[in-house]
Amino acid sequence: MSEPRASLARQAAGDLDKLVSELVANGHITDPRWQAAFSAVPRHLFVPRFYRGDQQGTSIVDSTAGDQWxxxxxxxxxxxxxxxxxxxxxxxxxxxGMLQALELSGNERVLEIGTGTGYNAALLSERLGPDQVVSVDIDPELVAQARSRLETAGYRPLLAVADGVNGYPDAGPYDAVIATCRLDYVPAAWLQQLRPGGVIVTPLGAGVAVVRKGATGEAAGQFLPISAYFMPLRHQPEPEVVGEAIQVALNGVGVSRAYRFDASIYRDNEARFWLDLTSPDVRVMTVDGVSVAIRPDGSWARLADGLVTQGGAGTVWSDVEAAHGDWLAAGRPPREEHRLVISDAGQDVFLVGRSSPIHRLKPLPD
Structure with missing residues (x-):
């Protein structure tokens, strides 16, 4: 090994030890077996470069940046x-937090939805052995890159190009399913491919649900107390479509009134959980100092000078305000006070200690 590469390896090893020590000290890693897995897998092999944006645009940070990278x-x-x-x-x-929520004993077969960089698959492979890990992603390029990085790190789990909504039945059944992408509804295929007693750990909106499958095929569990902002399982609308919707929101003529709540409710971490869970298709952003909300059905809203102006197919901000009002009336419950029950009837959200559901998740579009 050349001296520059040896020096990089030494620095990376030191930085990895420091990161894992901090994760343990801060209570993020509590299981010694996962501490060992994180200590064994070098993250830099899976993130050879990353992109950082600022007012000047997007820049690449890679190994040429040395210590910064x-x-x-x-x-x-x-x-x-x-x-x-x-x-x-x-x-x-x-x-x-998500990996520990799987509560693995060490011999489970795990399906990962969203291969991404391959780092999570490497951690699972280190913990369980590569033969117990299956990972799928809809993007062939990402799968190819992840496969190369995993092999460099010494792992050969089963990787496949597939739509995660369908799971991966060819290699099932599984003892656990973990998703590394945002969903708004748990796909039926995941439960079908899960053994009784198996667990699903998945982002839902801005939270993480942990549900276990019962003997009858239903599943139930709670949300973790951690926030989670993942990229969606399916591609977002094309940028030009989103751009057109934003322009309509900024310039459209609609009905105006005083708003009950402004867009700052989306900056409240716990409120955001409930809003994303109940209004998952709403996108809120600030453009040139003006807050706008858009929805795929064509609804739009513009908030400025104490007024909300709404137009399109529905009243998107009125719906957001109603959801936020319900959450406030319930006492501002945090994520971990919400339960998820999946049955043939649907996917219902309950508050801990209450017998009636407070929200039903909408099924994924076809």
Missing amino acids: LSAVYSDIHLVTTEDVRSSSTAPSLMA
Whole structure:
């Protein structure tokens, strides 16, 4: 090994040890077996570059940046790993929380939805052995890159190009399913491919649900107390379509009234959980100092000067306000006070200690 490469390896090893020590000290890793797995898998092999945006545009940070690159890779932060923002490397603390929620004993077969960089598949492979790990992603390029990086790190789990909505029946059944992408509804295929007693750990909106399958095929569980902002399982609408919708929201003529709540409710971490769960198709953003909300049905809203102006097919901001009002009336319950029950009737959200559901998730579109 050349001296520059040896020096890089030494620095990476030191940075990795420091990161894992911080994750343990901060309570993010509590299982010694996962501590060993995180200590064994070098994250920099899976994030050879990342993209950082600022007012000047997007820049690439890679090994040529030396300490800046390694310092970021071995920090507990989310890193965007493709220029078009279709893939990223999740903050290690969130990864640790989700992996530990699987409650693995060591001999389970696990399906991962969303291969991404391959780092999560490497951690699972280290913990269980590569033969027990199956990972799928809809993007062939990402799968090819992940396969190369995993092989460099010494792991050969089963990787496949597939739509995660359908799971991967060819290699099932599974003892656990973990998703590394945002969903708004748990696909039926995941439960069908899961053994009785198996667990699903998946982002739902801005939270993470952990549900276990019962003997009758139903599943139930609760949300973790951690926030989670993942990229969606399916592609977002084309940028030009979103851009057109934003322009309509900024300039459209609609009905105006005083608003009950402004867009700052989306900056409240716990409120955001409930809003994303109940209104998953609403996108809220600020453009040139003006808050706008858009929805795929063509509904739009513009908030400025104490007024909300709405137009299109529905009243998107009125719906958001109603959902937020319900959450406030319930006492501002945090994520971990919500339960998810999946049955033939649907997917219902309950508050802990209450027998009646407070929301039913909408099925995935065909």
